[in-house]
Amino acid sequence: MPSRKPRVQQADIVQRFSRALRDRRLANGMTQVELARQSHVTTSYITRLERATSAPGIDLVDRLATALGCTVSDLLPTTDPPDQAVVLREQVRRLSVELAESTDLAKLSLAAQVLGLLAASGR
Numbered sequence: 001m002p003s004r005k006p007r008v009q010q011a012d013i014v015q016r017f018s019r020a021l022r023d024r025r026l027a028n029g030m031t032q033v034e035l036a037r038q039s040h041v042t043t044s045y046i047t048r049l050e051r052a053t054s055a056p057g058i059d060l061v062d063r064l065a066t067a068l069g070c071t072v073s074d075l076l077p078t079t080d081p082p083d084q085a086v087v088l089r090e091q092v093r094r095l096s097v098e099l100a101e102s103t104d105l106a107k108l109s110l111a112a113q114v115l116g117l118l119a120a121s122g123r
Helices: 010-029 032-039 044-051 058-068 082-098 107-120
Strands: none
Touching: 010 058, 010 082, 032 058, 044 058, 082 107
């Protein structure tokens, strides 16, 4: 029975690159075939890049960026984008604390009404 090659665990940057590559390609309305042709690689290699099973060389990242009309740094984000729900939750928490400490009755009344409507709509 032939031995199976263990799957290589790619670094986080490869995962981020693969998501950025796919997102940019789709945003440009390109197929993998079109991107492969413009980047001078095979379609199967584009598939492997988008699945993060392969990591490209710097020269290929440059060709991909050119084909997609973006910069190399657009394809190599240094961090994952923040979770939108976490960002909004923190913003709501901060604003709620500020409002709760307010002495402005008009603001407090309006905030209570808006929060009441939002709470009622979630039921």
